[in-house]
Amino acid sequence: MTIYVKSKQVVIPGEPLAYGRYEYQGPIYIVRQRIYSKVIGIVEIEDKKKLILIPLKGKYMPREGDIVIGKIVDVGLTGWTVDINSPYKAVLPVSEVLSRPTDAVKLDLSKLLDIGDLIVAKILAFDYTRDPLLTIKESKLGKITKGTLVEITPVKIPRVIGKKGSMINLLKNMLHVELVIGKNGRILVVGDDPLMEAWAVMAIKKIEREAHIPGLTNRIKKFLSKVKTDKKAGLSSQGNISGVKRVK
Amino acid sequence: MSGEKPVKLLDEKGIRTDGRKPNELRPLKIQVGLLKNADGSAYIELGRNKIIVAVYGPREAHPRHVVIPDRAIVRCRYHMAPFSVDERKSPGFSRREIELSKVIREALEPAIFIEEFPRTAIDIFIEVLEADGGTRTASITAASVALADAGIPLKDLVAATAIGKINGQLVIDLNGLEDQYGEGDMPIAMMPSLGQITLLQADGRFSGEEFEEGLKMAINAIKKIYRIQKEALKKRYLEISKEVLESE
Numbered sequence: 001m002t003i004y005v006k007s008k009q010v011v012i013p014g015e016p017l018a019y020g021r022y023e024y025q026g027p028i029y030i031v032r033q034r035i036y037s038k039v040i041g042i043v044e045i046e047d048k049k050k051l052i053l054i055p056l057k058g059k060y061m062p063r064e065g066d067i068v069i070g071k072i073v074d075v076g077l078t079g080w081t082v083d084i085n086s087p088y089k090a091v092l093p094v095s096e097v098l099s100r101p102t103d104a105v106k107l108d109l110s111k112l113l114d115i116g117d118l119i120v121a122k123i124l125a126f127d128y129t130r131d132p133l134l135t136i137k138e139s140k141l142g143k144i145t146k147g148t149l150v151e152i153t154p155v156k157i158p159r160v161i162g163k164k165g166s167m168i169n170l171l172k173n174m175l176h177v178e179l180v181i182g183k184n185g186r187i188l189v190v191g192d193d194p195l196m197e198a199w200a201v202m203a204i205k206k207i208e209r210e211a212h213i214p215g216l217t218n219r220i221k222k223f224l225s226k227v228k229t230d231k232k233a234g235l236s237s238q239g240n241i242s243g244v245k246r247v248k
Numbered sequence: 249m250s251g252e253k254p255v256k257l258l259d260e261k262g263i264r265t266d267g268r269k270p271n272e273l274r275p276l277k278i279q280v281g282l283l284k285n286a287d288g289s290a291y292i293e294l295g296r297n298k299i300i301v302a303v304y305g306p307r308e309a310h311p312r313h314v315v316i317p318d319r320a321i322v323r324c325r326y327h328m329a330p331f332s333v334d335e336r337k338s339p340g341f342s343r344r345e346i347e348l349s350k351v352i353r354e355a356l357e358p359a360i361f362i363e364e365f366p367r368t369a370i371d372i373f374i375e376v377l378e379a380d381g382g383t384r385t386a387s388i389t390a391a392s393v394a395l396a397d398a399g400i401p402l403k404d405l406v407a408a409t410a411i412g413k414i415n416g417q418l419v420i421d422l423n424g425l426e427d428q429y430g431e432g433d434m435p436i437a438m439m440p441s442l443g444q445i446t447l448l449q450a451d452g453r454f455s456g457e458e459f460e461e462g463l464k465m466a467i468n469a470i471k472k473i474y475r476i477q478k479e480a481l482k483k484r485y486l487e488i489s490k491e492v493l494e495s496e
Contacts, residue, residue, distance in 0.1 A: 014404025
């Protein structure tokens with residue numbers, strides 16, 4: 001029973017983390033009781049008993065019940081094809097959009113949702129053998145009409161939410177914006193003031209970049225109070241942010 | 249492997265044409281994440297070799313008939329730039345390049361957890377900018393780093409080097425001249441922390457003792473290469489940490 005790594009250490013694939021029976025969570029594999037990492041990530045050790053490996057990069061793998069933000073890429077006769085920033089493209093059937101029975105011949109689906117439209121959707125079913133099935137029939141789901149979309153590495157979404165939603169609440173309270181977080185790495189920022197939206201985007205990008213360094217919530221808090229007092233500084237660096245898209 | 253020797257490959261003191269000792273590697277430099285469009289990328293300089301590797305995926309596999317229902321397919325393209333060698337190389341794929349693509353793919357595939365991504369494709373693009381012997385081993389070394397950078401789960405990094413024979417003396421990491429006029433060439437790739445070999449080729453004649461001696465030399469060299477791979481992968485994250493901690 002030995003642990004080879006320190007807490008908060010960056011590890012790479014194939015790096016031995018520990019030897020013996022430990023509890024673990026994350027992308028880890030075991031050969032003859034030796035625990036190895038599968039990815040580049042950060043290890044966290046909880047009371048010398050549990051190893052948690054947090055990956056630093058990776059693709060989004062769909063899971064039933066996840067809320068995702070998707071982009072319509074194709075309109076068919078009975079439904080839409082949606083890009084959900086994952087190795088699998090998702091399917092949104094008409095029956096998961098309208099509650100009344102529909103007539104495929106009379107109905108023009110592109111009038112409801114067209115190519116390029118963004119939607120907040122929930123994954124209804126996914127089992128790897130078929131493409132994931134989406135629904136927008138529940139409340140808070142559906143077409144996105146306003147706001148700013150930010151794209152980050154999907155594995156860092158938990159950092160944007162924070163422990164028990166601490167980070168998301170910080171952003172909401174300090175900038176008076178609403179956030180819709182898609183588990184697939186897309187975040188929608190909706191605020192009345194475009195400046196506040198821009199600051200939120202900058203904060204999210206900062207979270208993505210510095211997610212592996214302890215004291216993140218405090219750093220973001222400091223960063224936001226600084227931009228709020230120094231408005232010019234906030235605007236000047238707004239131009240060079242990648243992965244951001246304005247809706248309407 | 250044969251023909252007249254234009255120069256002495258090994259002088260009286262046992263020093264090679266480029267001033268190296270028999271068990272000395274060429275200077276090695278690896279850089280990670282230099283391509284923005286790719287999911288993962290790496291650049292390697294091994295002596296006069298310069299190679300760039302881009303990794304995409306796991307992503308949707310096209311055309312549809314190549315899809316495998318229970319795992320990802322790995323595709324690899326090894327290509328030499330027309331200006332990579334002294335005499336212009338035709339830009340199309342030669343027999344050698346097609347063969348090397350396959351050999352490199354088969355050296356990397358055992359390290360990838362392909363069963364975690366059913367029905368997808370992982371694409372590896374290797375572009376040789378300058379070649380001077382040992383491009384297949386350098387490509388494997390760089391490609392495994394690029395795979396890790398893409399966040400793809402791996403059993404371990406794969407590091408590779410070649411053992412050769414000049415004037416009956418075993419040497420490590422052949423350069424272009426030694427490869428052309430030496431008596432033997434044996435590329436070896438392995439997963440160092442698991443101690444598993446994923447590639448072993450040989451041309452020329454090696455006796456049983458020479459093989460065992462050579463394998464020992466290769467394992468030693470591979471451990472050195474592995475350390476440089478590891479550092480290259482961690483460097484970016486440690487740099488951000490340093491920057492953040494200094495600004496506080």
